[in-house]
Amino acid sequence: MQFADRLKSLSANVFADMDVAKAAAIAADQHLIDLSLGSSDLPTEGYILEAIAQALQDPTTHGYALFQSTRDFRVAAANWYAQKFGITVDPDTEVLALIGSQEGTAHLPLALLNPGDFALLQDPGYPSHYGGVYLASGQMYGMPLLAEHNFLPVFSDIPTPVLQSAKMMVLSYPHNPTAAIANLDFFTEAVEFCQQYNLALVHDFPYVDLVFDRSQPPSILQADRQRQVAIEFFTMSKSYNMGGFRVGFAIGNQALIKALRQVKAAVDFNQYRGILRGAIVALAGSQEPIDRMVQTFQDRRDAMVKALAEIGWKVPTPSATMYIWARLPERFASDSVKFCQDLVQATGVALSPGKGFGKSGEGYVRFALVHPPSVLQESARRIGEFIN
Incomplete structure (x- = not known):
């Protein structure tokens, strides 16, 4: 069976590779904290x-x-x-x-x-x-x-x-x-x-x-x-x-x-x-629920920025979105995919490698703030053990 040449460009997918890494971590009895997907955990009104x-x-x-x-x-x-x-x-x-x-x-x-x-x-x-x-x-x-x-x-x-x-x-x-x-x-x-x-x-x-x-x-x-x-x-x-x-x-x-x-x-x-x-x-209808949603993500942002600073990883405080875009510590910066795969294997914390968003994203990772502050703080603690 023959397939179109256009599929060749779609064969490599960093996020599919991360899904494999997440599945392997779960199989190894890691408790997964998935910060790799920007899918809100908040309920529809x-x-x-x-x-x-x-x-x-x-x-x-x-x-x-x-x-x-x-x-x-x-x-x-x-x-x-x-x-x-x-x-x-x-x-x-x-x-x-x-x-x-x-x-x-x-x-x-x-x-x-x-x-x-x-x-x-x-x-x-x-x-x-x-x-x-x-x-x-x-x-x-x-x-x-x-x-x-x-x-x-x-x-x-x-x-x-x-x-x-x-x-x-x-x-x-x-x-x-x-x-x-x-x-x-x-x-x-x-x-x-x-x-x-x-x-x-x-x-x-x-x-x-x-x-x-x-x-x-x-x-x-x-x-x-x-x-x-x-x-x-x-x-x-x-x-x-x-x-x-x-x-x-x-x-x-x-x-x-x-x-x-x-x-x-x-x-x-x-x-x-x-x-x-x-x-x-x-x-x-009323847009008041949006204000509550924004406050929820702002609280999460503040908690995560503070928790990362406490483990020695200082990141900029974003003014929008549900993400933190963080430059990797120098010794990990050459391969964001490997960092994320090793991190989830060792700690159960899943992040998105910057390379998956384009070559200029290499050296960064993306945190999706899709868990309550207590879970984000726990993820930072695990990350701290890994990088330190």
């Missing part, structure tokens, strides 16, 4: 679950969900966006329901790239951004995100030959894995750069609410109010603890929304309409 439960009794929700059946959700998303950012968008032409934002970021390259075209991606960056370009037979140019530049790309460093063949740029702030944030001036620069080089500007925005100083991170569309080049992806997974329900949406340029909708129509329908009803209730 009861009023959201109740809306979904009530929909189960409505037989009109039981069939296929095509585009028109998502309109109530698209209207709710447009209203939420207008209230949050002060920008009015058309729910029929500028909003698209998605089975999680990852579906959108992975499928959009199929609509934009011909084989050999470049996508400008963050390095380090979220793996599905790379996977979608692989599947579209595109080429990737990793824009290095370095601490000395506050983990923001330097657009002037992108080679001219790459720009001549580039069709899209992908950004995501607050950023996974570095937890960096970007201001509106940076987004304005990005919009102008993409207009100059005729690039689609893609902004993945899962951490729109998860900031710790009560500020509102900017939307890319605040820098592109006419929606000339930009599309933005949102998810219900982080703000509303609905990761398993797989619901998100895109807002932006009409042509980009239409192109993504064409790809989507060839691949899938939408999720169960009852889930969309729950999402509508979440977007339209």
